[in-house]
Amino acid sequence: SYVLTQPPSVSVAPGQTARITCGGNNIRSKRVHWYQQKPGQAPVLVIYDDSDRPSGIPDRFSGSNSGNTATLTISGVDAGDEADYSCQVWDSSSDHRGVFGGGTKLTVL
Amino acid sequence: QVQLVESGGGLVKPGGSLRLSCAASGFTFSDYYMNWIRQAPGKGLEWLSYVSSTGNTLYYADSVKGRFTISRDTANNSLYLQMSSLRGDDTAVYFCARSPRWLVLSSSWYFDLWGRGTLITVSS
Numbered sequence: 001s002y003v004l005t006q007p008p009s010v011s012v013a014p015g016q017t018a019r020i021t022c023g024g025n026n027i028r029s030k031r032v033h034w035y036q037q038k039p040g041q042a043p044v045l046v047i048y049d050d051s052d053r054p055s056g057i058p059d060r061f062s063g064s065n066s067g068n069t070a071t072l073t074i075s076g077v078d079a080g081d082e083a084d085y086s087c088q089v090w091d092s093s094s095d096h097r098g099v100f101g102g103g104t105k106l107t108v109l
Numbered sequence: 110q111v112q113l114v115e116s117g118g119g120l121v122k123p124g125g126s127l128r129l130s131c132a133a134s135g136f137t138f139s140d141y142y143m144n145w146i147r148q149a150p151g152k153g154l155e156w157l158s159y160v161s162s163t164g165n166t167l168y169y170a171d172s173v174k175g176r177f178t179i180s181r182d183t184a185n186n187s188l189y190l191q192m193s194s195l196r197g198d199d200t201a202v203y204f205c206a207r208s209p210r211w212l213v214l215s216s217s218w219y220f221d222l223w224g225r226g227t228l229i230t231v232s233s
Contacts, residue, residue, distance in 0.1 A: 098156030
């Protein structure tokens with residue numbers, strides 16, 4: 001089964017750039033999506049198809065996917081960005097199923 | 110208002126059953142495939158199942174196959190998850206989430222709207 005690996009935590013000072021990685025075998029062959037989740041709230045899609053932003057998501061959020069690593073980049077981080085971020089792909093190689101990374105807690109120092 | 114609202118969670122004994130509901134509003138329900146996703150305490154998200162816009166195509170994760178059944182009622186804009194033979198490791202917050210119907214023609218699959226979730230605790 002396909003596995004996505006994320007660092008448990010990332011810390012960044014306000015105004016700096018946060019980069020959250022998502023590792024997977026030849027992940028560049030898949031489309032990667034990213035979700036933001038704050039405590040008690042519904043998860044929110046912030047990046048889809050590697051680098052596209054849904055309507056309403058600020059352009060401070062960007063994504064890339066190459067080789068075995070996809071990356072979510074948040075520039076000009078502020079306190080409101082503190083949340084858990086999860087990557088996701090769809091694995092249709094053997095059976096149709098969604099696969100999530102373990103999630104990364106972004107802390108704004 | 111475009112939203113999904115889950116209900117039906119609670120405390121259930123091991124081996125018991127429970128039915129979750131998800132009420133959709135503010136959008137054309139039949140334009141979307143619907144999913145159930147869960148998150149155990151302190152763990153990551155886990156996709157469980159999806160149902161096509163017509164209700165004819167169903168997929169399940171191995172962890173729930175044979176125990177959980179997904180269904181939808183388009184007339185009432187509702188999604189359901191019938192859960193049986195519940196175990197302690199089914200304890201989690203359960204989310205419903207939608208996926209645009211047209212994604213089935215692509216190699217992509219994502220969840221563009223989620224509910225806040227409903228908590229299920231399986232314990233004696």
